[in-house]
Amino acid sequence: MTIAYPSRGLAAFALATLPLAVISHTAQAQNASDDGDDTPQRLTPLVVTAALAPRTSDESLSSVTLLEEATLRRQDPTSITDLLRGQPGVDVTSNGSFGKSSSVYIRGTSNNQSLLMIDGIRLRSATLGGPAWQFLDPRMFQRAEIVRGPRGSLYGADAMGGVVQLFTPEGGGEPAPRISFGGGSFDTQRYSASLSGAEGGTRYHFAASRFDTDGEPVRRGGDDMGYDNTSALARMSHTLDSGAELGVLALRARGTTEYDESGSLATTDYVQQVAGIYGELPITGSWRSRLTLSEARDESVNHAYDSILDTQTRTARWENTLSAGAHELIIGAEYMNDSVAGSTTGSTPWDGPYDIEDRDNKAVFSQALLDFSPVAVQASLRFDDNESYGEEVTGSLALGYDLDTHHTLRASYGTAFKAPTFNDLYWPGFGNPDLEAETSETVELGVRGQYARWFWDAALYQTDIDNLISWQQMGEPTINVPTTRIRGMELSAGAEIDDWTLSTALTYTDPEDRSTGNRLPRRASQSLRFDVDRELGEWSLGGSWVAQNHRYDDAANQNRLGGFGLLNLRAGWEFAPMWSARLTVENALDKEYTTAKFFDGDDYINAGRSAFLSVHFGQ
Secondary structure (H helix, E strand, O other): OOOOOOHHHHHHHHHHHOOHHHHOOHHHHHHHHHOOOOOOOOOOOEEOOOOOOOEEOOOOOOEEEEEOHHHHHHHOOOOHHHHHOOOOOEEEEEOOOOOOOEEEEEOOOOHHHOEEEEOOEEOOOOOOOOOOHHHOOHHHOOEEEEEEOOOHHHHOOOOOOEEEEEEOOOOOOOOEEEEEEEEEHHHEEEEEEEEEEEEOOEEEEEEEEEEEEEEEOOOOOOOOEEEEEEEEEEEEEEEOOOOOEEEEEEEEEEEEEEEEEOOEEEEEEEEEEEEEEEEEEEEEOOEEEEEEEEEEEEEEEEOOOOEEEEEEEEEEEEEEEEEEOOEEEEEEEEEEEEEEEEEEOOOOOOOOOOOOOEEEEEEEEEEEEEEEOOEEEEEEEEEEEEOOOEEEEEEEEEEEEEOOOOEEEEEEEEEEEEOOOHHHHHOOOOOOOOOOOEEEEEEEEEEEEEOOOEEEEEEEEEEEEEOEEEOOOOOOOOEEEOOEEEEEEEEEEEEEEOOEEEEEEEEEEEEEEOOOOOEOOOOOOEEEEEEEEEEEOOEEEEEEEEEEOOEEOOOOOOOEEOOEEEEEEEEEEEEEOOEEEEEEEEOOOOOOOOOOEOOOOOEOOOOOOEEEEEEEEOO
16 A cells, blocks of 8 residues: 655654664764774765765765665665665656666756766766666675766766766775575576686776566556566776776676566567776876776667667766865866667657767866865866757856864855757657757755764755756657756764664755746655664664655646655674675565556556575675
């Protein structure tokens, strides 16, 4: 049964529970500080996505969430979206479970208004604009960084709501094999193996995985919708005596997903792939130069319509980092080429290639990271020239002030833009080659408290978007519409006390279409997530609870989708040296919930209670 949570009730409960994750430990953390505890701050690891350079969360002057390797291993999610759902400022919708089309909304922006990057390589569909989150296996990645707020001046088009970057393991130390196998509900089977290590100046990591499930129906009374995924990863790097570094990366996922096409079972074959090579050279003691050449590919074969779509993005990016004491200056240039190829013999509106199948984007960018302790300044500027939609200039300015050794106040202003996709510009019956790029302005005010064993972070923001791209009825061209305003608040906290690991996040989002006053479709306005884990010697226990209020499936706000609460449970057991077992129970309360509807008005339903047991060997 779908549960609709009253807005005031959820907000009140969230505000009441948020402090519990940290306030109860304030005395312990303060005592450690008073006793002169100089233990490194375990909750302030470095992040690189926010500023193109390693910075702690408070130094980044941004709203950022880091999900480390320990978090990924404990939660052992079946999809990346399970990991992201309910994180600060993040909302997720899906057309069912297990490899079904999914969207990630960061701060109320669309799925194609934020970036997904894998080790610095952008992955997305050039036709749809957004990434296929559902086709990435979480076991291929070591950690994730979620940066909220515009990053157009650093990464160019589409970084309007934020950036999610997934990092693969680098390798290091003695050769370390790791294997995992298991299965569970819906006849699901999961296998993976990896080998990491280092020899001399060479680091390496190789991995492969297989996921196969019969799935669940996505429509009431429908057939099971299966999914399979085979992924492989290879990453190597070598550091020379001079300090120069060379590296290569290749990640490929392919498989088949079944979906409901007008009540009948249909299939799509897919490929997601990134590959890159980089070289980094220390020119002088204060100047490092890095060149990266990469390619990302998104391919799908839809057997219901006998159609093929293959999009590729090739990028050359050159970054130069110059240091002067505590200050850094980053200057760079980027060339990106998007190309689309495809064919169809089925009964679709699209019966041939796009009018234009290729476009180039040239850009230059710079960023200054200035530290005048206790004041910090970050300023960036970027110029893009795209042959399809013209020139765009984006910039940002962030100011930080250390109130004391534990608290940092930050304020920022940033602009960004979203490029029209190939579908927006050229899709028969809808495309409009005269579309302008969407542009946005965002202001944010935040404060962070950082201590030896816990932290809290609060942020208020407003984003104004002009020229929002909107698809119309069949036969009518896509248009640019007036402004959209998104206001929001984010509160997050985390603690590592003794054997306990806790984190919580409260998000309030008001994504409003200013022309109608309605909420943008498929966005919840309130979200709460709470994670707790406890180590008990050879055992570990944990759980995650995510609660969201209602959303609307349509722009007119007529089709309301009820709110829901999801409880996921987990347990681990180290039963022998190098051996462990893990049990996860997703949607433990067996709630039926939906975040999207079919075109005919039926709900897309997600999987009910499911359990998975796996056995692992390795560190």
